[in-house]
Amino acid sequence: MTATPDLPPFEPLVEAGAPSPFLFVCEHASNYIPPCLQGLGLPDELQRAHIAWDPGALGVARGLLARLGGRLVSATVSRLVHDCNRPPDAPGAMVETSEGHPVPGNLGLDAAARAARVRAAYLPFHARVSEEIALMLAGGLAPIMVTVHSFTPVWFGAPRTVELGVIHDDDARLAQAILAEARARTGLAAALNEPYSAADGVTHMLRRHALPHGLPNAMLEVRNDLIATPAAEAAMADQIAPALDAALADLRAGAA
16 A cells, blocks of 8 residues: 555544543554555454454553543554554554554555654654653653553463563663562562563653653553453453552652
8 A cells, every 4th residue: 555545643532530640651542444544454353353452451541540540641543554652663663464464554655655654643642642741740740651551362372371561661660660569469460571571662652751751661561351341441450550559659669
């Protein structure tokens, strides 16, 4: 697909909770593909599958926002249009194949088509995250960035036993505190840098927005069979929220 369709900006959804330092980000919240892209040539079942978004992640993020307060910025377009957790020059930004499935509408994109998607999806999303950070900093509230994702229970035939992954980039402070509290406070099988790590290129959001400001940050990955219904999303938020709150207290105590 080398034509450059008319893509309007996909403005992210921003939601506010009670005053709090938490800034939640959900880059893969939506599986929306604009009609002009004709489903990227994918059947409906793949447009609803994990290759297009992170099922359950937005529900968990909203649950954390309701319990802990702060702000939530979530994407409103499928990662197959442009993955907002990948820089525009990364192969994963507009994948040609995902989890073994070809994405016909992403094959052979020319520079103009790629730039159109960057303008429509990537730039508005990151501009809004930057705006939220700037406003929080200006108000004297240093953000605690937590990105929320989900992952499949089976990967190319191999079962995954991890239920909650906590991922970090160069700054491991928050991730290590969350892991310790999750293991102490929940029955979840939690692990550090599983099922992905920064080496897999999954920490672009943290690198672009948190590390330059020295903000505590972590990426959460929840196995999506555990959050397959709204009730399950709420139950997961019930488990994770106290661990995040305690991890923040641990950080503050360590800095005192």
